[in-house]
Amino acid sequence: MTVPAVTPLDLAAIRADFPLLAQEVNGHPLAYLDSAATSQKPQQVIDAEVEFLTHTNAAVHRGAHTLAAESTDAFEDAREAVAAFVGAGEGELVWTSGATAGINLVAYAIGNATLGRGGEAARRFALRPDDEIVVTESEHHANLIPWQELAARTGARLRHIPVLDDGRLDMDAAAELIGDRTRIVAFPHVSNVLGIINPIDDLMALARSADAITVMDACQSVPHLSIGLPATGVDFAVFSGHKMLGPYGIGGLYGKRELLNALPPFLTGGSMITTVTLDEAQYLPSPQRFEAGTQPVSQAVGLAAAARYLQELGMDAVHAHEVELERRMRDGLREIPGIRLLGDTDAAPRVGLAAFAVDGVHAHDVGQFLDSRGVAVRVGHHCAQPLHRRFGLTASVRASASVYTTPDEVDRFLDATGGVRAFFGAS
Amino acid sequence: MTVPAVTPLDLAAIRADFPLLAQEVNGHPLAYLDSAATSQKPQQVIDAEVEFLTHTNAAVHRGAHTLAAESTDAFEDAREAVAAFVGAGEGELVWTSGATAGINLVAYAIGNATLGRGGEAARRFALRPDDEIVVTESEHHANLIPWQELAARTGARLRHIPVLDDGRLDMDAAAELIGDRTRIVAFPHVSNVLGIINPIDDLMALARSADAITVMDACQSVPHLSIGLPATGVDFAVFSGHKMLGPYGIGGLYGKRELLNALPPFLTGGSMITTVTLDEAQYLPSPQRFEAGTQPVSQAVGLAAAARYLQELGMDAVHAHEVELERRMRDGLREIPGIRLLGDTDAAPRVGLAAFAVDGVHAHDVGQFLDSRGVAVRVGHHCAQPLHRRFGLTASVRASASVYTTPDEVDRFLDATGGVRAFFGAS
């Protein structure tokens, strides 16, 4: 993969923005390599939220008083900032509580259309028995179980694109699978276990030729790549704030405006309606239609600060930095005897993470050992049991980088990993 | 209503904890009387969240490393603290993103049971056409539209308990309505417009005799009353963090454990499963079953701090304080010519809020006028259109108190309200 020439990140300056990273763990400086699970938050994000809560805070879209108006402006300005970050236009960015909620929103709204909700406009979403929903074998559970459940509720069939031995999607199989019966194609932009950036143009071409609705899980790409969601052509995409230096409890659902306005609501309640009688309600257009109840207002403000922070670093620089760390991790891991990397291919572009198994030592024990050296990694199935099963594993170890990760931290991780098998007496 | 003898609140000390309240608005000290929409947050809550984010933050229930373990402990300790605040036992408190999400959870899970999800255990929840769901005419849209939609999806019928002229529920009508066909009874503990504490024991007795599932909207009671949810007998109850001095983006769903474990999941994704294959998933028991995806971890920590803050004040003292303010508001408003109070009765216990219409001046204009005097109130239908229609209005003005509200603020509100009709030349 060619990396564009960019100004490299100023790591010392960046690290000074992340108070948590300065601490010691078990007598060692913390090396936080679990950013794919959740990222740390820069002071700028924390400050933005605290500033809002201590000076502005009031209910949005609901009051005429000064604080309410200021809060509404802050909330909608935040939407604009985050929308701009992913290239979304007006009415195309819906706040959700996170990526999981975003995918459930789309799946349930399609389910509601199938049950006749949303009238004429929503008919295009209705599923019939034997319609097919296609996912991949590399899915995070968040982009798998909602579709299993939708299939179970509607009689649609769930199918999956297999993963090759080297971790890439089997695109030949995809071409066979996606066809006349395919109504929905859901896929991850980047796998949270393999770190491989999937060939979404090819997937989109297949989905388009089948006239299928496309849903992209952009959880692991939005924080790490320069990405314009409309340019990808996907109908819907989701991401989470807490993985992109932002707060918990907030995320984004991008959707083509025309589709969002045709989709029936999912959650219902206050602030998403025009007229309500005791018997029925009329719904506002997107994004309000999907934002029932009090929204995560301070979190939106915090997420906007995170988007601005990333934008100022420059997403090309962020990507270049993380790709370099990934290279260093994978090269180092290949040198250590008894390590089996998942998706160890150079035939696909990647983000900054590596997952692996250690021969004769369970992932949990590896993680505990690394932790004793101050190195924080994730162990387990990373919410991707089918993918682990594909590789004959129940668990793996994953190290993942973010903007604040240093080459030195990677080296300490490699060094510690090199000592694992000796400690546990694995032969 | 008899108010127990309690140590009165130390208002000066409390106000020092709320940095936002110290500001000026339009040249006047702020009088924030919009707490029923969203409350302000004490420094203790903000600090708890910032402390977590700058020292502990990591993904919970997912890693073996030190920060992950500490975060998991903080998250589950927070659950225990909030559960204790409402009297919930183990497995009985589910985190949600707020009350709206909580009601939707119950409604959709029942919808899923109706579609055959959740197997044998969930059968008891399945609705049949002509089954009835009973709500009240005083419902917030959050406890109305989800039931309308559930009814529309399942063929069940939605019925409602009317409101009397004085704002109380028509319990005679309720006794007629609730019967053999009733499967669900949903009601607000306290109306967010009338401030009346509903006779939930009587409602529960009716629901129990019909063997109906009960869902209580406790949004406006949990922040203001000493309440033990299990003692009320309700099957499910919801509340929101941001209305009880806590963060946005978090709330609680209380449910009887046995019911929660029988209910099919709602949102699906990571961290709520045991085994996932490409075709199906097995679900964890409550609360994890309902907590798909990354949870609002720092917000849980913040909400626990809010619960502790309230607990230290003592909920009886909080209630006594707010009732006194309500008395002052309502007495004062009665003196002002051209004011029409909603639910102006002494025949029911109340919390600290008052809603009213001003003869000849639209609520929006009243709110704007009060704002120019630094007084922040809410104007509109307060997400209760049917109730406003019941009283022949489209909008009203609502002033609402919290722990930090002072008698002086109430007086300034009354004083300003007294000047409204003259300013707008209403005769």
Add this chain to the structure above:
Amino acid sequence: MSLESLYQELILDHSKRPHGFGLAEADDHTGTSYQRNPICGDEVTLRVRVSEDGQTIRDVTWEGQGCSISQASASMLVDLIDGVPREKAAELIDGFREALRSRGTIELDEDVYEDAAALSGVSKFSARVKCAMLAWVALEEGLAQTS
């Protein structure tokens, strides 16, 4: 921003004695739009009648209830728009919207907007912009039906 700059005499006058209140009969040359502010429930039903050739606005009538800003805005719109060419009306609507959304940076020209120029101050009260826009959005939709 002072309250008086928002509620100018002119605005209160229009809101109390609104022009064009009471819907005229609908016919082949009229378009009608119902608009509602979801926040407060304010509503306007507005009917616009165009000339036989569709190029000129003949008259505008409306009914509704709401705050003084929304009522005054509808009344002022009636004065301004009666007898104006269709294209000009579209321009006026666009300019009005732009000024109202400008957060106080664009003033409406009194020579162009007549009484409605008094609504410039609303743009500094972002929560009230929807109130002032209600009738103008209704006019836009109503006109679209008469093409």
Add this chain to the structure above:
Amino acid sequence: MSLESLYQELILDHSKRPHGFGLAEADDHTGTSYQRNPICGDEVTLRVRVSEDGQTIRDVTWEGQGCSISQASASMLVDLIDGVPREKAAELIDGFREALRSRGTIELDEDVYEDAAALSGVSKFSARVKCAMLAWVALEEGLAQTS
């Protein structure tokens, strides 16, 4: 907490050469339970056989895969529980759970818990408590089937 206090020699030994590994045949006097740690996918299938009168545990066998803590814990449980009266087993399970959940405040007594006492240190690693509990929960469930 040092790593060595968690991974004592004894624990690593048990995990490498686990006792009772390999499920015995099921019959009328056995109960079998499958337990899984949802976080990491570790699993244990454990079978307990009781005496004819149901009052005494005859033997415990198991299969599974997982981290050294979960494997060692199952192995140590086998040693401890074989031949123990049913009631005593229940007590042991309760005591074990209490100590493991104590966040390091309760030490398991070596005279009572034998090798399994070495698992006391796990209670300071809250993320690992589930690993150590897996076999014990399986035993509890298995026993319940044999009453």
